[in-house]
Amino acid sequence: MEENKKIEQVRISVRPLVEYVFRSGDIHTGFRAVTALHEGTRIHQQVQRTYKEGDLKEVPLKTEVFYNNIIYLLEGRCDGLIYLEDGLMVDEIKSTSGHLADLQGGHDIHWAQAQFYAYMVAKEQNINHMQVQLTYIQATTSEEKQFRRTYTIIELEAFTLDVVKRYAPYISMRLQNAHLRNESIRALTFPFDSYREGQRKLAGAVYQTIKEGKKLFAKAPTGIGKTISTLFPSVKAIGEGLLQQIFYLTARTTTRTAAEQAFARMESKGLHIQTVTLTAKEKVCFQEEISCRKEDCPFADGYYDRINGAILDMLSQETLMDRSVIEQYARKHNVCPFEFSLDAAYAADVMICDYNYVYDPRVSLKRLFEEQKRQTVLLIDEAHNLVDRGREMFSAVIGKAEFLQLQRQFKGIDAGMFEASKAVNQYFIDLKKECGEHRQKLWKEYPVKLVSLLESFILQAETTLLQQGNGVATSQQLLLDTYYAAQNFIRIAKLYNERHVTYAEVHRNGVTVKMFCMDPSSLLSQAGKGFRAAIFFSATLSPLHYYRDMIGAGEEDYSLTIASPFHREQLDVRIEPLSTRYRDRENTKETLVTLLIQLVQERKGNYLLFFPSYQYLQDVYESFTEAYPQVTTIVQGIGMAEEEREAYLASFQDDNTETLVGFAVLGGIFAEGIDLQGDRLNGVAVVGVGLPQLGLERNLIKDYFNSTGKNGYDYSYVYPGMNKVLQAGGRLIRSEQDTGVLMLVDDRFLQRQYQGLMPEEWK
Structure with a gap:
């Protein structure tokens, strides 16, 4: 009986609710005519400062709506609650880099959000009518444009219920899947014997x-x-x-x-x-060339008009949604597979x-x-x-060349863009002089002047890009790419802390400035908070x-x-005390080749030989194949395509009739995360202790950790290097039945420092 059906509760914020119901139109290039979060916050505060005494700002609101045996617990926060002579008014503030003249009556999603807030206030305070205002601020000029409407409580209540009804099929599907999930989990046992x-x-x-x-x-x-x-x-x-x-x-x-x-x-x-696997846009895109302009991509054109139906369809029928499943439904509903996977993932x-x-x-x-x-x-x-990876994520680099190009491109065409590009280019010209003979400059703070110039550049770029319409012409791709790079640089500048350092370098292509994160720990911790x-x-x-x-x-x-x-008997570990230091490599190469040939001749099988660099790999490979031409060899190349990587791994078969020797790089794609069980891999040799190449950044890391009382050399070189060795050696024993030989070639493996980093079964 329907009346005996269990009443469910669903908690949801107003914004995702109205976005689900009212979003429409196309995927844009990723460029949005809205300022960054910090800028939006500043503009909100700018408007809120004009409120009268007694007016409220950032008002938390909540209410309940009952529909079809579900109680919707709605939550939100309105920007302003203003007291007028004839009642109350909700103010919803939005910032934009576009022209206010282009705004015709305000955006449907913004009106919907504000109407919800008005309903929540009216219901709580038992008010018969509410005024609603949308306040748009132009980010560059601070110019304002406002739209105002009046609603009765009956109109607001009807609107709220209508939106909830349109959302209901989606949430009902989610609840049904959750019931099936929870029942199955209760009965689930460990999936192995x-x-x-x-x-x-x-x-x-x-x-x-x-x-x-x-x-x-x-x-x-x-x-x-x-x-x-x-x-x-x-x-x-x-x-x-x-x-x-x-x-x-x-x-x-x-x-x-x-x-x-x-x-x-x-x-x-x-x-x-329900699981969703996210695949990188460049791998999953259906187009030959990635362009998210609706003029170039039918899957971006009208995407938001079709996406809700696509999600309902897939999530109603599928559980394990990997790349192939997502592509199947994306083609069925004519939507971008990458954006589709993201939208589906929030619901999985x-x-x-x-x-x-x-x-x-x-x-x-x-x-x-x-x-x-x-x-x-x-x-x-x-x-x-x-x-x-954390160091990469929280570092940012930007260079002179693009701004000089933009300066030339916009000369006589767009005065604002010309001047903004020229100002950044001039900064780099001055910086190049400061670098002098050393062709380098190092400092502790983020580059304040450069960030200020980039902020001005971004505002001007937004104006110029908006003049191109929703899309960006191919000729403007440089501007779009540079705009993103500048945004990223500013984003990292706002995360800059005492664990960063800034350096400038002069090289053949010009000048670059990098904010380098030496210790990502605090930012990783913050991101996971x-x-x-x-x-x-x-x-x-x-x-x-x-x-x-x-x-x-x-x-x-x-x-x-x-x-x-695993048992010690499964792994035969041998340490060969031969120097593989850079200065000794030429002198020890002949001995190394002899050791490697002896290893692969011991028994027919499949072997992986790992080297600390492509150059060292190539040198040894040439000598190895010259001395032992009858053996089958394969070599890891630089920048291998996915098909090439798969073919490389597929060569390691447990029924190979001849010995196969694979040459690979420590820390590379074949040194971790691959699973060659049984006779697919019989032996591994790791040449060298994997130390990262000496360089500016590694030395900056070393000096930083020395200054904090830790062993900087270990943190910068030894630990990262030994990790590569452990990963490469770990390819060998993958199951209770696996056996094999692990040869570690370097005299440093006998030192106490390196012995202490080895697993017990290697010692």
């Missing part, structure tokens, strides 16, 4: 960390089954009501596949859960994606609300990668204190080290 040694301990620690809302740093050996050991307890936590979402973050496509396979296995055991139980969707300030998931974060766990796979829990796991979080320090652990956060479940 038994736990491997150490798996139960890891799974238990993950669940307890989620329960307590902490961080866990787990060093668990290769082959233990870390993916299922983190996902299974997280899924169980959803069933217990501790979580609503899981974000599985990876650095590589190969580890993303492991997560997809783990969910497929749990689904085969009865789990009903699990998001499988790259680190940058959470940590990178340029691309992080901006629509995630704090309430949603508090019910989400971050599972960070191969977490050792997050240190250098608000989530329920975070699990950082890898086989090579060694030493643990270094990764806790670099990723931003608190004293209350947990650490866990799990011993290898």
Whole structure:
């Protein structure tokens, strides 16, 4: 009976509700005629300062709407509540870089948002009518334009209910999927016949960390089954009501596949859960050339008119939504597959994606609300990668060449754009003189003058870009690219702290300025703030204190080290004390080649040989093939395409009739995240201790950590280098049946410092 149907409660903010119902039109190029967040906040405050005494600003509002056995708990915050002689008025403030003359009556979404706030106020204060005002501010000129309407409580109530009715099919589908999910989780058992040694301990620690809302740093050996050991307890936590979402973050496509396979296995055991895998735009785009202008892309043209139907269709029928599933529905509904995957991911139980969707300030998931974060766990796979990735995310570089080009391009065409580009170009000319003979300059603060010039450049660029209409002509691509680069530079400047340094370099193509993040720990910690829990796991979080320090652990956060479940007899470790230091390589090359040939001649099989650089690899490869031409060899190339990488790995077959020797680079695509079980891999040689190349940035990191009382050389060189060695060596033993030979070639492997960083089974 309908009257006995359970009443559900749904909590939602006004803004995502009205955006879902009223969004329409096209995907733009990514350029928006709206200022950055900090600018928007300043403009809001500028308007709010004009309010009279007694008027209210940033007013929190909430109400309940009942429809079809669902109570909608609506929340929002209106910019202003103004007392007029004839009643109350809600003021909704929006900033824009566009021309106010182009605004015709205000935007539907803005009116809808303001009407909701008016209804919430009227209902709470028992008022019969409300005035609603939209205030638009031009960011450059501070010019204002206002639109005002009056509504009765009856009109507002009818509008609110109508919007909720239009949202109801989507939320009903979400609730139905949640019921199926929770019932299946309660019945779900561990999807393998038994736990491997150490798996139960890891799974238990993950669940307890989620329960307590902490961080866990787990060093668990290769082959233990870390993916299922983190996902299974997280899924169980959803069933217990501790979580609503899981974000599985990876650095590589190969580890993303492991997560997809783990969910497929749990689904085969009865789990009903919805996962969405995000694939990079350049990989998933249907067009030959990426252009999100509606004139160039039929999947961008009218995207928002079709997206709600596409999401309802896919989420009503699918559970594991990988790239192929997303592409299938994107073509069916004629929508952009990349944007479609993002929109679907917000509604899914699990998001499988790259680190940058959470940590990178340029691309992080901006629509995630704090309430949603508090019910989400971050599972960070191969977490050792997050240190250098964090440095990249929180650093920014910009150069002179583009601004000189723009200055020439807009001369006599657009005076404002010409002057803005010229001012930035002149800054670089002056900076080049300051660099002098050293061709370099270093300073501790962010470049204040450059940031100011870039802010002016951005405002002018927005005006110029808007004059092109919704799209940007191909001839203006340089301006658009430079606009994004300037925005990113300013974004990082606002995150700049004592862990950054700024340096300028003069080179053949001109001058560049880089704000370099030496220690990303505080910014990584800040980016992860608000989530329920975070699990950082890898086989090579060694030493643990270094990764806790670099990723931003608190004293209350947990650490866990799990011993290898494999027997020592499975791995034959040999250390060859031969110097592979740069200065000795030519003298020791002949001996090294002899050692490698002896290794692969011992038994027929498949071997991977890892080198610290492409140049060293190439030198040894030439000598190796000259001395041993009869063996089959394959070589990792620079910038291999996806098909080439797959072909390289596919060469390692367990039924190869002849020995295969693969040459690869330490820290490269074949040194981690690949799984060659059984006789697909019989031996690995790691040449050198993996130290990063000497250079300015590595030395800056070293000096910074020395100044904080730590061993700067270890933090900058030894630990990152040894991590590459551990990852490469970890390719060999992947299951209880695997056996093989691991040859470590360098005399430093016998030093106490390096021995202390090795796993027990290597010693």
